[in-house]
Amino acid sequence: MKEITSLQNATIKETKKLLKPKYREQTGDYLIEGEHLIQEALKEALNFEKIFVTEKFIANHETFELLKASTDVFLVSEQVMKSLSSLPTPQGIAGVLQQQEKPLQFPLEGPLLILDRVQDPGNVGTMIRTADAAGYAGVVLGEGCADIYSGKVQRSLQGSHFHLPVVQKKLETFLPFLKENGIQLLGTALDEEAKIYTEFTPEKNFALIMGNEGQGVAQQFLQLTDRNLYIPIHGQAESLNVAVAAGILMYGLKGKILQKY
Structure with missing residues (x-):
């Protein structure tokens, strides 16, 4: 030594x-x-x-x-x-x-989490760690997300990037690729056709898109989704932290799959 x-x-x-x-x-x-x-x-x-x-x-x-x-x-x-x-x-x-990037395996053996311009290191790390805990098949980071190799993200990850694929993709091309391969795209937005997540049962293989802390999922990506979901707010808070919202949705949707299949 x-x-x-x-x-x-x-x-x-x-x-x-x-x-x-x-x-x-x-x-x-x-x-x-x-x-x-x-x-x-x-x-x-x-x-x-x-x-x-x-x-x-x-x-x-x-x-x-x-x-x-x-x-x-x-x-x-x-x-x-x-x-x-x-x-x-x-x-x-x-x-x-x-740096080692585990490749995504197709056909998928579970749902994907996709992050669109999520910039806070703590949020990015927490969401990847939650995807790991919830048994997701991988996490896809679009452009503008926090660097997973930074110290802050690493501390929040707690090693989850060793357990599941965490890859970087251009969502402009990757989301259409998923649709072409039969992967259901679920956005997170509040619009006229959006459904409360508890009233929706996803397909076995789906991709959940979580967006930027202030702006949400980019409109160009919401136009590609098969369904947009939202979490109801019962108190006085204006919104939920994106990592908290992601955790609720990931476990809620995965639970629906486990019940159905």
């Missing part, structure tokens, strides 16, 4: 660049931190390019198979670890992985 105590170390300076989207895009690498995310990656048999760990972390943890997951394991000072972290209080372990 190599030891690094200097913030000016070349490896540290290079790794810190992964905190920036442009460098992640250039290298195809990204940084994850925290024991849970590291362990989730190991469950998928992913190989780390580098692992950074502090003495304090080693002293408080008895399981070290994670340190065998990379040929480059570095023992770093608390100060160095803090420089690699986007957290106020780092957990003491971080690793570098190569």
